[in-house]
Amino acid sequence: MTQYKVPVIPGDGVGPEIIAEGRKVIDAAGEKHGFDVDWIEFPNGADHYLETGELLSEDTLKELSNYKSIYLGSIGDPRVAPGVLEKGILLKARFYFDQYINLRPVKLLDGVWTPLKNKNPKDIDFTVVRENTEDFYIGIGGRAKKGISEEELEVTRSMYSTKFGLDIETDSEEIAYQIGMISKEGTRRVIKYAFDLAMKRNKDKHVASVDKANVLSDIYGFWREQFNDISENYPEIDTDFNYVDAITMWFAKNPEWYDVVVTPNMFGDIITDLGAMIQGGLGLAPGGNINPEGTSMFEPIHGSAPKYKGQDKVNPIATIWAGSMLVDQLGETEASNDILSAIEKSIAENKIKTYDMGGSSKTSEVGDNIARIIREDL
């Protein structure tokens, strides 16, 4: 029996509930395919942060770096200011482990409702390869020309109004700025990954690149040059360029055009949420943060949904699907395929489904059913 050690960070909100189902399903797949997972729990998240001040410490990161794959629930809590947990835990791990690929399959499973008219599972089946360590996610920015005091302002205001009859509206010319950066190597490695993936997928051998090179020309002109250069090594692959604004239209109107989509980090964030929606909603959208030579991390792409916490109500399928990607990363391809088949079969049965899919089943019932299918029904 192969033995794997997998760190698991259930996180905040519904995180623990959905991760429990993911583990249950992976354990069932392990029983069937001859491996056993030793789950190593990490407490990181809002509670832990509020108690100890730790987000994700150097020590924790070093310990996590001993493993090939981390299983992550969800991060985010209303008691903590926006950005703190996301940056301190989720983005921290993506950057620290140099998980330069954020892999997000957009696949409408049979029997799932999509908001788009006339689209079937064969029309919505592509993969977004999102760059995951650069671009506007590097966190560099600041403010300048901070305002003058209220007293000074009063003086200025009355002077302007007496002298020129003008109302001075705001107190300063304060500005805020943000810097994005992409590197040649950082861009090339993710684009190469996308081309290699298109070679392996059985679809159109097509890679679409996303940018806004007509306006953010410095950063995305550079992206486009790297894309062009790499595409020359893949003569079998068709390519095209999509402005980020335009691709949101085509995702809504012609998702069948896409096979592999490669995108800079921020645009990838945006278009994969739209992708999640057309595949049936966030309850069904998994993501992998991958470093092929290092430590990867798998998660549902949704947030922690604090208002549903503890209700055994939300859909665990995104997390279970992320679990399928995780065991694939471990090398357990058959178990990975089984998990995805079991998800599809469970949906097709159309009996056990959570509220977002029009049912009233519990989180745990969905996990139980998928685990049962793996054990008895594949």
Next chain:
Amino acid sequence: MTQYKVPVIPGDGVGPEIIAEGRKVIDAAGEKHGFDVDWIEFPNGADHYLETGELLSEDTLKELSNYKSIYLGSIGDPRVAPGVLEKGILLKARFYFDQYINLRPVKLLDGVWTPLKNKNPKDIDFTVVRENTEDFYIGIGGRAKKGISEEELEVTRSMYSTKFGLDIETDSEEIAYQIGMISKEGTRRVIKYAFDLAMKRNKDKHVASVDKANVLSDIYGFWREQFNDISENYPEIDTDFNYVDAITMWFAKNPEWYDVVVTPNMFGDIITDLGAMIQGGLGLAPGGNINPEGTSMFEPIHGSAPKYKGQDKVNPIATIWAGSMLVDQLGETEASNDILSAIEKSIAENKIKTYDMGGSSKTSEVGDNIARIIREDL
């Protein structure tokens, strides 16, 4: 008879064809409502640029600044590198005239097909107020750490491969970067405009703000602060924050949630293309670049569609609708309403429609029909 002088820039590709229809319809509305437009043609666009090297010169800009509203067709040509015409003409005008509001109604007209299931005109009816002069559109960026020569690289490569058995993949650590900036005043004025608009609209008195303050915290944290501050002056108005990734989902699933949406420039670019698609496609989406105290500019939000140039084939409705916004800006409210009513009536008749709406009418037939309705049928 009131006399208006309106500069018109037909531009590239299908620009001249659609602008001809827009002028035709405005002229018909003028006849009916007692005004006459003196159209002042400007040749700016690709041909003019290739012949003379002029994009939009200081002299031309000065001349244009004598007028209240410019009517713009579309800009863009395959003979010119991406970004040159867009930046040199379209963005140039937006910045030069300080057209700080990009107003984009997202409204599904009766009888128009939307890619979304179960959505009717009453569900898709909101306005996006996009900031139009700041953010990542300021055009500041560059590259650093340019690569070493091919010869030097060969030496380095063979050294690494002999000494460490490593393959050096790329020739340098070159990077590209881009800077975005928003100002306090620039942010406040557009947010105020959005709140004032929500006060005037007969809907939910709701303003949704778009940002990504959890990751691009410097720039969009600042945006959020200004939004919060201004919202205090409008106690009648409900507000909420939408991360840009999430709002693409809700546009596809619950567009009925929105009334007025206010957004920084780049996110506005992205979400209004999605908005255009859910209202029936780019053939139906108008935009106004507005400086309430200066020179504004009205345009369809689509591009120049070079492959359809000269075929009398594309949909002129976006341009005609932009014309309705233009005459409203001139103060001709009734004429503006008539133009929009005539568009709606023409679509409802379901006879004269271009290929994108499932018909085979010509561009000019659509303009003729809408002008006829204004003259005879309202």
